[in-house]
Amino acid sequence: MKMTSMLKYCISCLIGCLSVCINLNAQETDPTIPDSLVVKNKYGLRVGVDASKLARTFLETDYSAIELNADYRLTYRLYAAGEFGNEEHTTSTDYLNSTAKGTYLKAGVDYNMYTNWAGMDNMVYFGFRFGLSNFDQRLNSYTIYDTNNTTWGQTEVLEGKDFKGLSSSWLELIFGFKAEILNNLFVGINVQLKGRLSEVQPDNFENIYIPGFGRTYDSGKFGVGFGYNISYLVPLIKKAKK
Amino acid sequence: MKQFIYLFLIVIFSCEKDDICPETTQTTPRLVIEFYDLTNPDVLLQVPGLYALGLSTDGIEIPINNEIVTTRSSIELPLKTDDTETEFILYKSYDIVDGEVIGNPDRIKVTYDSENVYVSRACGYKTNFDIQTFAITTDTDPWMISSDILINEITNENDIHVKILH
Numbered sequence: 001m002k003m004t005s006m007l008k009y010c011i012s013c014l015i016g017c018l019s020v021c022i023n024l025n026a027q028e029t030d031p032t033i034p035d036s037l038v039v040k041n042k043y044g045l046r047v048g049v050d051a052s053k054l055a056r057t058f059l060e061t062d063y064s065a066i067e068l069n070a071d072y073r074l075t076y077r078l079y080a081a082g083e084f085g086n087e088e089h090t091t092s093t094d095y096l097n098s099t100a101k102g103t104y105l106k107a108g109v110d111y112n113m114y115t116n117w118a119g120m121d122n123m124v125y126f127g128f129r130f131g132l133s134n135f136d137q138r139l140n141s142y143t144i145y146d147t148n149n150t151t152w153g154q155t156e157v158l159e160g161k162d163f164k165g166l167s168s169s170w171l172e173l174i175f176g177f178k179a180e181i182l183n184n185l186f187v188g189i190n191v192q193l194k195g196r197l198s199e200v201q202p203d204n205f206e207n208i209y210i211p212g213f214g215r216t217y218d219s220g221k222f223g224v225g226f227g228y229n230i231s232y233l234v235p236l237i238k239k240a241k242k
Numbered sequence: 243m244k245q246f247i248y249l250f251l252i253v254i255f256s257c258e259k260d261d262i263c264p265e266t267t268q269t270t271p272r273l274v275i276e277f278y279d280l281t282n283p284d285v286l287l288q289v290p291g292l293y294a295l296g297l298s299t300d301g302i303e304i305p306i307n308n309e310i311v312t313t314r315s316s317i318e319l320p321l322k323t324d325d326t327e328t329e330f331i332l333y334k335s336y337d338i339v340d341g342e343v344i345g346n347p348d349r350i351k352v353t354y355d356s357e358n359v360y361v362s363r364a365c366g367y368k369t370n371f372d373i374q375t376f377a378i379t380t381d382t383d384p385w386m387i388s389s390d391i392l393i394n395e396i397t398n399e400n401d402i403h404v405k406i407l408h
Contacts, residue, residue: 093261095366144358145263145365146270148320150307151296155323155369157358204360218362 039118040238043073046186048231053085062090065211069229071110076241081127082107083227087211095143096208102135104212106172121233123178123188131170131194133212137163139205163202168210170196170223184233189226196221263365268398270368272318273352280387280407286315289385289408291345293336294319297329311336318399323369327353334385334408348386349379354396371396376404 050067057064067085074080088101110127139162144155176190194214199207209215214223263269279287293311296304296319306320311333321328329351336345354371361368373394378386390405 093363093366095263096363142358142367144270144323144367144369145361146320146323146369147265148270148272148307149323151304151320152322152324152328157367204358206360206363208363216363218364 038240040240041076041116041119042121042184042233042235043239044234044236046071046073046231046233048186048229050083050085050227051230052226052228053087062092064088067227069227069231071231074109077112079110079112079125079127080107081110082129083212085212089209089211090140091208091215095145097140097142098205098208099138099140100135100207100209100211101138102133102166102211104131104133104135106131106212108172108174110174121180123176125178126173126175129172129174129192131172131212132167133169133210134165134167135211137166137202137205137207137209139163161205163205166200166202166207168196168199168207168213170194170210170213172225176227178229178231180233184235186229186231186233188229188231190229192225192227194223194225196223261364263362267361267365268368269361269365270320270323271370271396271399272320273371273373273396273404274316274318274399274402275404275406276316276402277406277408283407287408288313288315289334291333291335291337292317293333293345295331295333296320297331297349299325303331316402321352321354321356321369321371321396323356326355326374327351332386346383346385348381348384350386350389351375351377351379373403378406 047068047070050069053065053067057066065085065087067083069081069083071079071081083106086103088099090097090099106129108127108129110123110125112123112125114122114124116122138160140160141156141158144157146154172192172194174190174192176188178186178188180186196213199210201207207216214225216223277287277289279285290313291311292314294306294309294317296306298304319330329349331347331349333345333347336343353374355374356369356371358367359370373391373396376389376391378384378389386406386408388407391403392405393401393403396403
């Protein structure tokens with residue numbers, strides 16, 4: 001019940017902001033400006049990688065991932081956007097040690113809220129994604145949770161177990177910035193708030209970490225994430241702002 | 243915009259409690275025994291100075307956590323999670339006089355199957371037991387006369403698993 005209302009809140013926030021921005025956009029059209037100087041914006045396909053995931057791959061022993069991202073500009077403010085990645089992460093708590101490994105795809109749109117100076121293509125944006133992940137989990141070891149273990153000692157089970165064919169889908173709200181630092185080269189950061197829609201759970205275990213979604217929580221279906229992207233725009237056409 | 247930031251903060255800071263297994267969660271349960279009157283088997287009868295000790299496979303007495311000498315009609319005993327049998331010594335009228343343990347010790351032995359069941363991310367796995375046999379080892383001066391397994395499956399500590407007449 002609490003989760004449903006939270007999800008509803010997120011969706012209404014998103015819809016609310018979208019409609020506000022669309023209204024603002026509509027008001028910006030001003031027919032009195034003479035078009036003697038037409039400023040054109042670059043439209044095209046922007047492709048990139050998540051640099052934070054690459055950095056963590058090199059720095060952390062229990063993590064390896066690669067994420068490619070792309071967006072395609074549809075209108076002055078709207079972009080079709082998506083990410084595709086492969087992630088492996090080992091979660092180690094006092095009582096569990098498990099490794100999740102799999103592939104994910106996220107698709108959706110980004111909406112640029114920022115009104116650029118003439119000819120610039122920076123973004124302050126939010127958007128949403130539908131995410132889908134297919135993965136395996138391996139339970140490497142676990143320690144029996146026993147509050148009375150002082151008598152006989154702790155029991156650690158080292159015999160591993162594989163759980164294959166797991167999957168999950170989720171919705172994601174994304175908020176971020178993208179700035180053109182060199183001609184056609186962009187860097188961006190974003191944060192993501194996610195809510196799981198469905199998941200295939202292992203038998204007598206749980207999805208501890210979902211590639212693309214991140215770690216899960218006992219208290220609900222929500223998750224968070226962040227990205228640091230470096231991307232390159234392949235400009236296909238130039239269009240004047242309408 | 244502010245709402246977004248608040249939402250992210252709420253999610254991020256509400257997460258920490260998830261990593262601690264709540265005390266209210268039933269994790270590995272203990273064996274619960276109740277003591278009844280031999281002459282009237284439906285009536286609980288308190289055991290004066292009841293005190294339990296674990297008995298290792300080498301026959302060494304192991305103190306049980308939080309176990310103190312008290313007069314009571316029920317007791318909770320932790321079973322070994324890495325074995326299929328556990329032995330205990332139950333003392334009636336336990337006391338220490340001039341460094342000497344007095345009281346009447348009786349031995350009990352439980353054999354069981356066990357199963358490790360997933361609880362949650364924070365609590366990991368617990369062990370549930372399925373009692374196969376419960377026996378009071380006969381000695382020259384037994385205070386426990388007979389026993390009866392009421393519930394074989396040990397999954398929580400609200401159930402009474404074994405009834406002992408004395």
